[in-house]
Amino acid sequence: MKEQYYLDNAATTWPKPESVYTHMDQFFRNYGVNPGRAGHEMAVEAERMITETRRMLADFFNHQGDPHRVVFTQNATDSLNMALFGLIKPDDHVITTRLEHNSVTRPTNHMARDMNVGVTHIQRDTQGYVDPEDFRKAITPKTKVIVVNHASNVLGCVQDIAAIGKIAREAGVLFVLDTCQTAGVLDLDMQKNCIDVLTFTGHKGLFGPMGIGGMVVSENVDITPSRVGGTGVDSIAPYQPDVYPFRLEAGTVSVPGIAGLHAAQKWFADLGKQQDGVEDGASHKALCSAALKAVEAREVEHIEKLADAFRSMDGVKVYGPEKGQPRVSTLSINVHDLPADQVGTMLDADHYVCVRAGLHCAPWVHEDQGTVEQNGTVRFSPGYFADDEDIQQAVEGIKDIAEG
Numbered sequence: 203m204k205e206q207y208y209l210d211n212a213a214t215t216w217p218k219p220e221s222v223y224t225h226m227d228q229f230f231r232n233y234g235v236n237p238g239r240a241g242h243e244m245a246v247e248a249e250r251m252i253t254e255t256r257r258m259l260a261d262f263f264n265h266q267g268d269p270h271r272v273v274f275t276q277n278a279t280d281s282l283n284m285a286l287f288g289l290i291k292p293d294d295h296v297i298t299t300r301l302e303h304n305s306v307t308r309p310t311n312h313m314a315r316d317m318n319v320g321v322t323h324i325q326r327d328t329q330g331y332v333d334p335e336d337f338r339k340a341i342t343p344k345t346k347v348i349v350v351n352h353a354s355n356v357l358g359c360v361q362d363i364a365a366i367g368k369i370a371r372e373a374g375v376l377f378v379l380d381t382c383q384t385a386g387v388l389d390l391d392m393q394k395n396c397i398d399v400l401t402f403t404g405h406k407g408l409f410g411p412m413g414i415g416g417m418v419v420s421e422n423v424d425i426t427p428s429r430v431g432g433t434g435v436d437s438i439a440p441y442q443p444d445v446y447p448f449r450l451e452a453g454t455v456s457v458p459g460i461a462g463l464h465a466a467q468k469w470f471a472d473l474g475k476q477q478d479g480v481e482d483g484a485s486h487k488a489l490c491s492a493a494l495k496a497v498e499a500r501e502v503e504h505i506e507k508l509a510d511a512f513r514s515m516d517g518v519k520v521y522g523p524e525k526g527q528p529r530v531s532t533l534s535i536n537v538h539d540l541p542a543d544q545v546g547t548m549l550d551a552d553h554y555v556c557v558r559a560g561l562h563c564a565p566w567v568h569e570d571q572g573t574v575e576q577n578g579t580v581r582f583s584p585g586y587f588a589d590d591e592d593i594q595q596a597v598e599g600i601k602d603i604a605e606g
């Protein structure tokens with residue numbers, strides 16, 4: 203019997219690989235100083251670690267450009283705000299979907315209200331998939347950006363970003379991707395998918411701590427800074443430097459957060475080395491790609507087991523992708539007509555199962571599937587470190603509640 207069964211990795215992954223905790227602690231103790239602001243040895247070491255992390259992440263996402271275009275922020279919300287407000291101007295048009303997290307929906311709503319920006323919201327089918335052709339049809343001469351959530355944080359459906367990216371590139375529209383639910387789970391490739399700005403958060407699949415996120419900006423794009431200030435370089439200049447990362451990194455970055463991401467990148471590479479068929483001397487990207495296959499396979503196995511069990515129970519409604527459709531390890535259900543939060547509380551109190559219940563910051567997903575009245579859905583998201591016991595406990599908990 204465990205103290206708790208953690209199935210809330212879509213909110214944040216827990217636990218992290220052990221090396222993330224130890225490296226953050228050691229790095230912060232020994233080199234927790236302001237990087238780049240001073241020439242002393244400790245500052246140089248902090249800067250070296252940060253630059254190496256930019257390089258690893260550039261490789262991880264197959265950026266193929268200057269690693270200084272890997273920009274650190276506080277989280278994905280910060281990145282999405284900076285990317286959208288830095289690319290979209292008054293009277294522009296933007297295309298997004300009805301599956302977005304509020305970190306996209308609210309900035310674009312504000313733009314529509316305050317900047318006369320036209321916003322088109324692409325509808326989804328009952329499983330949660332959007333049709334890439336709908337983006338092509340929605341493009342107008344004013345369309346500046348397409349911004350899409352790669353995988354829904356409510357339903358787990360994974361969108362066909364290769365097709366959407368191709369349509370955007372052909373039309374000369376910038377493609378901004380929210381990878382919150384996929385970075386560290388699916389093998390992401392900025393080149394293959396024509397991604398112009400890839401936004402990520404550090405504390406989910408990338409196994410970093412909270413308080414660190416970022417974006418990778420392609421060589422063909424320049425984002426106008428919306429936050430300006432100290433950079434530690436070119437201090438005499440009255441305006442923000444144009445060069446990356448300083449263009450978008452104003453103020454002191456989270457050295458402990460970046461140290462966490464650094465250790466996590468090495469953890470992915472080590473996991474890659476343990477996979478069959480990986481050659482000695484393989485690149486960071488190749489190692490991480492092999493690791494991600496293992497992560498994805500394990501997570502999808504967990505979620506399909508849960509989905510199968512829930513589908514077979516009377517009184518349990520399962521939302522989102524049907525079996526075998528492209529998905530990540532996030533699954534929403536409801537039990538009879540019980541409010542979702544009540545089910546979440548019962549799972550926690552009676553079965554020690556940690557899930558998230560509610561609207562998950564994606565209100566339109568619930569409007570479209572009729573779950574607003576039930577206070578949203580109960581969301582299960584087993585991560586890489588979940589095991590069969592976690593899955594079994596969740597199944598028994600829901601069975602118990604459904605049988606009432």
Ligand SMILES: Cc1ncc(COP(=O)(O)O)c(C=O)c1O
Pocket residue numbers: 212213277278279280303305351353354355380382383403404415
């Ligand atoms: C799809 C999606 N986008 C954006 C976010 C925002 O991430 P953060 O809170 O780390 O900024 C989340 C977090 O739950 C998410 O799931």
